[in-house]
Amino acid sequence: MKKIKFMDTSFRDGFQSCLGARVKTEDFLPALKAAADAGTTNFEIGGGARFQSLYFYCQQDAFDMMDAAREVVGDEINMQTLSRGANVVGLVSQSRDIINLHAKMFKKHGISTIRNFDALNDVRNLAYSGQCIHDAGLKHQVTVTLMGLPPGLDEKYAHTPTFYVDRVKEILSQEIPFDSIAFKDASGTATPATVYETIKEARKILPEGTVIEFHTHDTAGMAVPCNMAAIEAGADIIDLAMCPVSGGTGQADILTMWHRLKGTDYTLDIDHEKILEAEEVFMDCMEPYFMPPEAKEVNPLITFSPMPGGALTANTQMMRDNNCLQLFPKVIAEMREVVALGGFGTSVTPVSQFYFQQAFTNVMSLQAGKDRWDKIYVDYGKMVLGYFGHTPSEPDAEIVKLASDQLGLESTKEDVHDINDANPNLGIKHAVAKLEAAGLEVTDETTFITATCGDKGIAFLEGDKPFGIRYKKDVEAAASPAAAPAKTVCSNDAPATYTVTVDGKAFNVHVAPGGATTAAPVAATPVAAVPAVGGATFDLTAPMPGKVFKILLAEGDSVEAGETVVITEAMKMENEIKTEKAGTIVEIVVAEGSQVNVGDVLLVIEEK
Numbered sequence: 276m277k278k279i280k281f282m283d284t285s286f287r288d289g290f291q292s293c294l295g296a297r298v299k300t301e302d303f304l305p306a307l308k309a310a311a312d313a314g315t316t317n318f319e320i321g322g323g324a325r326f327q328s329l330y331f332y333c334q335q336d337a338f339d340m341m342d343a344a345r346e347v348v349g350d351e352i353n354m355q356t357l358s359r360g361a362n363v364v365g366l367v368s369q370s371r372d373i374i375n376l377h378a379k380m381f382k383k384h385g386i387s388t389i390r391n392f393d394a395l396n397d398v399r400n401l402a403y404s405g406q407c408i409h410d411a412g413l414k415h416q417v418t419v420t421l422m423g424l425p426p427g428l429d430e431k432y433a434h435t436p437t438f439y440v441d442r443v444k445e446i447l448s449q450e451i452p453f454d455s456i457a458f459k460d461a462s463g464t465a466t467p468a469t470v471y472e473t474i475k476e477a478r479k480i481l482p483e484g485t486v487i488e489f490h491t492h493d494t495a496g497m498a499v500p501c502n503m504a505a506i507e508a509g510a511d512i513i514d515l516a517m518c519p520v521s522g523g524t525g526q527a528d529i530l531t532m533w534h535r536l537k538g539t540d541y542t543l544d545i546d547h548e549k550i551l552e553a554e555e556v557f558m559d560c561m562e563p564y565f566m567p568p569e570a571k572e573v574n575p576l577i578t579f580s581p582m583p584g585g586a587l588t589a590n591t592q593m594m595r596d597n598n599c600l601q602l603f604p605k606v607i608a609e610m611r612e613v614v615a616l617g618g619f620g621t622s623v624t625p626v627s628q629f630y631f632q633q634a635f636t637n638v639m640s641l642q643a644g645k646d647r648w649d650k651i652y653v654d655y656g657k658m659v660l661g662y663f664g665h666t667p668s669e670p671d672a673e674i675v676k677l678a679s680d681q682l683g684l685e686s687t688k689e690d691v692h693d694i695n696d697a698n699p700n701l702g703i704k705h706a707v708a709k710l711e712a713a714g715l716e717v718t719d720e721t722t723f724i725t726a727t728c729g730d731k732g733i734a735f736l737e738g739d740k741p742f743g744i745r746y747k748k749d750v751e752a753a754a755s756p757a758a759a760p761a762k763t764v765c766s767n768d769a770p771a772t773y774t775v776t777v778d779g780k781a782f783n784v785h786v787a788p789g790g791a792t793t794a795a796p797v798a799a800t801p802v803a804a805v806p807a808v809g810g811a812t813f814d815l816t817a818p819m820p821g822k823v824f825k826i827l828l829a830e831g832d833s834v835e836a837g838e839t840v841v842i843t844e845a846m847k848m849e850n851e852i853k854t855e856k857a858g859t860i861v862e863i864v865v866a867e868g869s870q871v872n873v874g875d876v877l878l879v880i881e882e883k
Contacts, residue, residue, distance in 0.1 A: 278544040279536070280512040281529060282309055282317040282488065282517055285355065285557065286344070287325050289520030292492065292584035294561075295592055296328035297744045304347050304565075306557035306624075308398045311348045311518065313315075313549035317512070319711055320344050322356030322381075324624065326364035327487040330728050330735045337364075338384045338720055343384030353387045353415070359407075359624065360393035360400035361664075362689050365727035366625045366849075368663060370702040373726045378411035380723050390457055392418035394626035395618075396438075396729040397664030398445045403692055416488065417453035418620035419601030421473070423464030425579045425611040427859045433619040436472040439623055442689035443461065443477050455486035455512075457626070460501070461583035463624035467504035474508035488512040491526070492584035497575035498527035499535050506541055517554045517717040519561050524584030525573040530554070567591060580610035581622040582631070583838040590631055592745070597820035597872055609634035609647070615770050618666025626663075630653040632850075635819055639873050650818065651678045651849060659689040662694065693777065701726070709733055728827065729849075766854050782790035813880045814858045817843065817871040825851060831862050834880060841843055841865075858882040 286307055290298045320567040326547060329337045361368040363377040378592055381389060389408045393400035408415040419442045422434050424496070432438050439458070448454070456472060474487060481487070489512070491498050500875055502513045509525035514526050521528035528551055533543045566742040570588045582590070594600045610622075613634045620626040637647040656678030658664065659670035665688070679685060687694070695701050706725040709715045715736050724732040734740075821843035828840050840860070862879040865871060 277541050279506055279510075279541050280317065280353065281315075281515045281532070281543060282319055282512060283315045283516060283529070284319040284490075284514045285310070285516045285520050287319040287323060288514070288585060289516045289525045291324045291328075292524040293566055294564055295332075295589050295745070296324040297563075298335055298564065299330045299744065300329075300335055301345055302560055303557075306517075306553065306560045308347045308548075309556040311352060313553040314546055315550075315553075316351075317353045317355065317618060318344075318348065319390075319514070320354045321363050321386070322358060324589075325730055327366075327731075330724065330740075331392060331731055332651060332741070334740040334742055335780055336724075337349045337381070337662050341381070341386060348729065353386060355388040355390060356381055358387050358391045359403065360390050360404050361502070362625060363404070363727065365788055366628070367701075367724060367727075368691055368695055369696065369728075371403060371692050372703045373701070373706075373723065373809055374692075375407045376703065376719060376723050378413060379408040380402075380719055382411040382413050386413060388414040388454070390416040390417055390418055390459070392420050392457075392459055392623070393418060393664065394623045394668055395620045395658075395664045396420055396442050397448060397691075397742060398442060398451070399690055399692075400615065400664050402451050405451045405453060407754075414454040415452060416455045416457050417444075417451060418459050419443060419473075420623055421458055421460040421465040421469070421491075422462055422581050422619075422623075423466060423469070423578060424619070425581070425614065428611070428615050430615070430619060430668060434469075434621075436476060436665065438470055440476045440480070442706060444478060446463075447480070455488060456481065457488040457490055458505070459511075460491040460768040461621070461627070462581035463497055463501070463584065464578050464581045464622075465491070465497075465501065465794035467497070467500045470506045471504040474505055474510055476510040486511045487617075488514070488745075489526060490514040493526060493527055494524050494574055494582070494587065495577045495585045496575075498522075503535060506536075509645075511840045514598060517550070517557050519558050519566065519757075523573065524569070524587050526643065528668040536820065552677070557589075558783060563746050563748070565750040566746045567595070569596065576604065576607050579881040580607045581614065581627075582610065583609060584629045585621050585629065586624060586627045588844050597870065598801045599820060599872070603636075604635045605638045606631065609637045611636065613655070614645075617655060619669040620666050625654070626658065629658050632819070639819065643715045648674065648677060651681045653682065656682045657684070660684055661689075662691070664691050667745040668674075675771060678846040710736075713737060810858075811882045813854075813858065813879060813882050814876045815840065815852065815854050815878050817849065817873060817875045817877055818852065819843075819874050820870075821850060823867050823869050823877070824863050826863060826865070828860055830860050830863055834858060834860060852877065854880060855877065857882060858883050 286303055290296050297617050326337045329335045363369055363374055390403055391401055406419055424434050487510045487606040489510045491501045515529045515532055516526040518528055520749050534541055567588050569591050594603055610630050613630050622630055633652040636650050636652050640649040641647050659675050659678050703722055706722045707717050709725055710721055713733050774790050823840040824844045834854050836857045837853050841852040843850045860878055861881045864876045
C-alpha cells in the first residue's frame, strides 16, 4: 500500500481562502502545536496574502509570526511558504535585489521550503527567483499553475495537459534548480481527467525520484476527485486542510481524504483520532472569527468563470462592505470573456485580481449604459501589454489596442526583471531611502517590508497599525438595524456632491439618489471656503468601491491629464485613480480612510 503524504495548508491558504488572511498569530498557535503533536510534518505557514495581511489588518509582523511558528513545531518540521515568482509576497512585481532578499529573509526566519509560481506560467519569472531560493539554502518547489477553461471558448492549447507538460519541459531545459514540483489549481476548476493526464505525462519526463505535489480547492466541489486523480497518476503529496477552514473555498479536509482512500491501494498513514483532536482544538481557536457563508459553499458558477478560493472571499467581503454583493453573480459571469480576451493567464493572485477588477469595471460600465470595455483596468491593461510577462495565448488585439491607448503604453516582450531593475521606484536603494526619510531603522527586514508593502509598510513601522480582523461579535453588531445608517447601494446612481455659496458662505451639498435610503434627511454642511470657480468643473469619481488610502494632492494644486491624484484600496489591490482632464483642484470631497462607492465624487477639478 502506497503512503501518500500531505501538507496541511490550514495556516496559510485556509486562512486566506476562508478568513481573508486576517488571523492573529497567538490565536492559531495552539492549533498548530496540536497538529504537529498529531503527527503532521508539513505545514504551509506563510507567504501569499498572509505576508501583507499581517501588516495591513492584524497589527503584527510576518517575520515574528514565522519565528513563533518555528518555535512551536520544532526544528524537524517542514514549514513552507508561497511565493508569486517576481512578485514574491506582494502584489507588485519586484527588482532582482528584492527577490533575492526575499529568499534570504525567509531562510533566516525559519522557513524550509518555498513554493514558487507564476500566474502566467512564464518560466522566465520562475528562473531567477528559483535560483535565489536555492542559493539561500532553501528547498525550491517549482510550480505549474492549472485552471479549467469556461465552456464554449475556442482555445485548443492553453490549460491543456500538453500546455502544462510543455511548461515542465521548459523548466527542465532552463536548468532551474528545484527540489520538488507542484501542480497548483487555485480555482479548483481543472477536471480530474486533466489532472491525471498532466501528472502522468509529467512523471515520464521528470528526473527519477522527483517529488510531485498537487494543490486544489473545493470551490467547485472537485477537490476529492481531483486529489484522487493526482494520486493515481503518481503524485507523492497532496494539499489538505483541517476544519473549520477545509472544504468550500479551501482544500479538502484531511479526514475526508483519509476516508476516500479506504479500500484502495493508498493511505494517508495518519492517526485519525489525533487529527480529530487537532481539528477540535483548531475549531475552538477560530470560533471568535467571522467566516462568510460563501467560504464554505460549493459554487457551480466557478467552473464557468474561474475565481480562486484565495480571492473569492476577499472580493465578496469588499462587496458586502459596500452593499453591492448582489452584483457578484454578474461579475463572475463577466470573467469568462475577461479571461479569454486577456490571454488565459491562470486565475491566481495577482492575475485573478486583475480579472475580477476588469470584470467589475465591465459590469459597472454596462450598468451605466456604456460599452462593457469602455474602461480598461490599469493592471489588466498592463498584463495584456506584456508588463508581467507572456500570457499563455496572445491577448485579443482590440483589447491590447484599447489598453495601449488608455494607458499610454506600448506592448513589450522585455523580461519583467529588466523592466523592474530599471524602475527607480523599486529595489533596495529606493526602500532604504524611504526608511531614512521617515527616520526609521534600516535592516534587511524593514527594507523588505517597505519594498513589498509600500507606504503601508512605512506606516506600520511608524506605529500606524490599523485593525481589520472580522470577529463574529463585530459583524453581528454591525448587522443590527440600529447599529448604523443605511448604506447607499453600490450602483451607478451614486450620490451627487455640489458646492454652493449662500450669503458668501461655501457649503457642500450631498444629494442622495432616487430610491436610496438614509437614516435621516441629508442636510447641507458648512465647509471651509473654497477657491472661486471661474471655469467649467469636472468631478473625479470612484470607478469602484473601496477605501481611500491616499490623497496625493491638495486643494489649489494643478494636475495634468492622466496624473494619479487618489489611491483607493479594495480586493487586495491598491487602485490608482487618475484624472482624465487637466486643471486645478478646487475641492477635495473625501478624506483618507473614508469608504467610497462607485460614482462617489472624490474631488472637483476646474478645467484648464
